[in-house]
Amino acid sequence: MNPTGNSTIPHISGSQTSTSEVQIDGATVVTANVIGGMNRLVYEPQVDAVDEFSVQVNGLAAEYGRFAGGVVNVATKSGTNKLHGSAYDFLRNSKLDANNFFANRAGIGKGPFKRNQWGGTAGGPVVVPDVYNGKDKTFFFYGFEGTNARSQSVFITKVPPPEWRAGDFSHLRTASGVPVTIFDPLTVRPDPNNSSRFIRSPFDGNRIPQNRMDPIAVAALKYFPAANANPVNPYTYTNDFVASGSAPSNSYRTDARVDQNWTSKWRRFVRVSAGWNNSTPFNAFGNAACRAMAAASPREAAGVFRWIMCSPSRRRCSPTCATVSGAPSTAATVSAKALTSVRWAFRPTWRLSPRVTC
Secondary structure, three states: OEOOOOOOOOEOOOOOOOOOEEEEOOEEOEEEEEEOOEEEEOOOOOHHHEEEEEEEOOOOOOOOOOOOOOEEEEEEOOOOOOOEEEEEEEEEEHHHOOOOHHHHHOOOOOOOOEEEEEEEEEEEEOEEOOOEEOOOOEEEEEEEEEEEEEEEEEEEEOOOOHHHHOOEOOOOEOOOOOEOOOEOHHHOEEEOOEEEEEEOOEOHHHEOOHHHOOHHHHHHHOOOOOOOOOOOEOOOOEOOEEEEEEEEEEEEEEEEEEEEEOOOOEEEEEEEEEEEEEEOOOOOOOOOOOOOHHHHOHHHOEEEEEEEEEOOEEEOOEOOEOOOEOOOEEEOOOOOOOOOOOOOOOOOEEEOOOOOOO
16 A cells, blocks of 8 residues: 555555555545546544544445455544543754755755644543533544645746847757757748748847847846856856745644433434645746746635545444444535635535344
8 A cells, every 4th residue: 555645545455556546444535437437535533533444345245346456444533421532742943953955056045944833632521511412322532633834945947148038039048058049920031042942030149139029028137136146057048047035825624523322222423524735836936937936926826625524324233243334425515616716616525324134
């Protein structure tokens, strides 16, 4: 089993990524065939909310389907007769890290990086003083986790040198140093020596006159910063600009569960899980010319909200019979991307286990 990131499903038993099934408390948490036949994981509970998990790779029951790999089954925690809880904060900070290799080579200091993964859980009996005592009957469990990161981002690109901005391409070369000639498109004419061909004249000195420059292109040049690094190729000026900064991202997830023991043979619980995140790419130029600017705008910062509801029921028909019968459980996801364009999607998934009478 090889883990992967970015909300994808791991490789299991030699299968491709995103082709396996993941279920939490019996409800699927994958959307089927959303990207070229690949499944996508829509929710992951926090570690402290997981009671146990199993991975099945072969000999699967007929109830499983819609995948080509294995099945990951996750069971979440429930409350007990005693109040229990946990709290944590995992910290990473750039003050404890070395500089990025490329930023260090360009003589730029390390960018800021801060990451806090924090959260906590609490669970116990539902007790309302003088009204209800849920000991041995009603339990609750709640968990919340937040991850706030300001990751270091290094942006490397090529910006035009001063002479190119002025239209002077007399030193324009290929990567191997061969001169490149710029021809005047207004001088295209038939070749007097071959009527099936056309010829054109180069600009004098390989320089484009100021009055021939497109005013839109001239206005756009002001958004490109000056070079600040030695290029890896002196002819093409490749990688002559390096910037280091921070790319903020935030993600949150929460799990709430209530268990009810109706009788010694019948137990039911309801769980609601939700997760949401947003991120802003690093704007290396600090203006609209940077290709990350569109996503960096606070108005268009990427954001996704997901929620899942599950309500299975378990009934034991006799003390000597271990058959479990299940009521329908529902899983749904709602996603919204960009504050200016909200899209809603509802996909109910029903799972009904057969009822067996002993």
